[in-house]
Amino acid sequence: MNLRGGRLQKRMDEEAAKFTSSLEFDHHIFHADIKCNIAHTRMLAQERIISEKTANRIIKVLEELEKEGIEALNLDPSIEDIHMAIEEYVTERVGEEAGFMHTGKSRNDQVATDLRLALKEKIREIQKELLHFMQLLVKMAEDHKETIIVGYTHLQHAQVTTFAHHLLAYAHAFKRDYERLKDTYSRVDVNPLGSAALTTTSFPINRKLTTRLLGFSDYMENSMDAVSSRDFIAETIFDLSMIAANLSRICEEIILWSTYEFNLIELADEFSSTSSIMPQKKNPDVAEIARARTSNIYSNLMGVLGILKGLPYTYNRDLQEVTPHLWDAVETCYDMIHIVRRMLSTVKVDKERGFELAISNFATATDLADAIVKERKIPFRTAHQIVGRLINHLINEGLSLLDVDTILLDKISEEVTGEKLRLDNDIIRRVIDPMENVKARNVPGGPSPRMVEESIKKLKTYIKNE
Ligand code: ARG
Secondary structure, three states, X not given: OOXXXXXXXXOOOHHHHHHHOOHHHHHHHHHHHHHHHHHHHHHHHHOOOOOHHHHHHHHHHHHHHHHHOHHHOOOOHHHOOHHHHHHHHHHHHHOHHXXXXXXXXXXXXXXXXXXXXXXHHHHHHHHHHHHHHHHHHHXXXXXXXXXXXXXXXXXXXXXXXXXXXXXXXXXXXXXXXXXXXXXXXXXXXXXXXXXXXXXXXXXXXXXXXXXXXXXXXXXXXXXXXXXXXXXXXXXXXXXXXXXXXHHHHHHHHHHHHOXXXXXXXXXXXXXXXXXXXXXOOOEOHXXXXXXXXXXXXXXXXXXXXXXXXXXXXXXXXXXXXXXXHHHHHXXXXXXXXXXXXXXXXXXXXXXXXXXXXXXXXXXXXXXXXXXXXXXXOOOHHHHHHHHHHHHHHHHHHOXXXXXXXXXXXXXXXXXXXXXXXXXXHHHHHHHHOHHHHHHHOOOOOOOOHHHHHHHHHHHHHHHHHO
């Protein structure tokens, strides 16, 4: 269908047609556009704007096209976009009467409607993937409630925790990502159809009916807003950017933890590659590619925001350039969630190494200071000083926290405060032991196996109810 013969008498320049066509990425809205046309045509007949007979003929052909698939269309760039290609298909089969389909409708409200329809499905798919990911994390956490690892701040050994506690940190980030998408969905789920080019139409169309037929929760209140807004796309890509950022942080840890220096996890061969020259190499390429793809999604977001900022109301063809950013981001993000989940599921944790790291670099020092406060009722700052001095001493002597006893602690304490602490060796042993240490952090949100169990239960219920 060529929009020529109206005001414009000459065919569009071939290069210009190719340059401005959206057909390359319109396949994403093929099904949505058919749905949109069917709903609009039904409504026109119901409101007696066009005859029932014409409507039925148009709808029958649209349904045939749906079955035949996009290949049945003429996708030459001179056709401009999928809306024109579909109209051409219907016109060839129904004849001139097909033109009634476009009564009180513009490609401006049509494309906005199609994008929202198609995106609703994509959001659901990504949400499903997020739930799968959370499920994996919960399952892994169940197996690792007592797997000791060091927790870091500034990438320096900080305190002892468990692998389960760490995995659940990931799970909670994804839970928020999931909820963010849910919230965005509610703003995608509104119907622009009926806005026509920008100011609706004088035909007595029924917007409530098309809204119901298309399964939107409501229609958009203002027709100028409906055809010119793409904030629903920007916010979706932000949500995807955040998911990607969270995935990327996981990837970063997988990369780091599988180094010789950390030596905490091992990836399956299936998710690793080797070097063409160094036969000993086992490289975490999947995690690296995922880490890098994250910024592709950020670029999509920047691209969209850049297009939107200077646009006068209402529709401008610039808006067409927003669309490929959306589908790019959706596809990249979906693929990332999928592959990172599969990769993570193959990770094997070296429990002994986790314990060794937890014991060898003073990660339980906070608890020794806490014990001094609890047993001797002295201010935490003073206890902090005593233990700080003790750590210095241990480092100088090449000792670990396991070498600390009442005598040594008293010697240091006397240097700092002039007084002995007389802390039982039993107490010292207990607070320094990584497992005891973790068990003692029995506060909601903490790493004790009991608290982690609680957290797992809650997450399982959440996942089940979604
Ligand atoms: N292909 C266009 C897009 O994606 C459809 C709307 C075209 N409208 C117009 N007035 N040229 O935005």
